[in-house]
Amino acid sequence: ETGVTQTPRHLVMGMTNKKSLKCEQHLGHNAMYWYKQSAKKPLELMFVYSLEERVENNSVPSRFSPECPNSSHLFLHLHTLQPEDSALYLCASSQEGLAGGPTDTQYFGPGTRLTVL
């Protein structure tokens, strides 16, 4: 699967570190998403970008900072994280229709496994 790529695949960081997760989609989509997947919990939507503008911030702590420089790239900047932030972080993209029009399926990347020590 190469439609949505994520780097790095694994990341270990200390609570005082600053790191960034990168997502790139090669599908020509106009919307991108960050999800958090923790053990035994449903996937949690963190951020949505549509046409490079943030349209949803699902009450995510400020230690997570997204950036969407263009429709193909999405970053998640991390700083002063807590051990409970350890999880799999999934990026997804979709082609959104105009308001009231059809919406499309979200396609996911392989994820970044983050461990905060």
Place this chain on the structure above:
Amino acid sequence: AQTVTQSQPEMSVQEAETVTLSCTYDTSESDYYLFWYKQPPSRQMILVIRQEAYKQQNATENRFSVNFQKAAKSFSLKISDSQLGDAAMYFCAYRSAEGGSEKLVFGKGTKLTVNP
């Protein structure tokens, strides 16, 4: 707010047999989309099947089919002729069809084991 419930944390099936995974959801909307995603041990989430709520006909994709009961708010996934490669976590997801709503709501998932 919409919720999605998968009541079976784990399921197992013999190779070549049929298994059904359950999903129920709660919504006050009349138009929406429902999805089943598969997440194998490699962790890449893959779309299995999708259903539009306004369509009465159940969606099918090769060995995968759904039983969509709109009144009961039920959306089960049937896997026929199970294969070892079907072993994965399966997530049911809901999405509003209202314009400007991109949010997917996921269930907690069902871990499917396929026994040889």
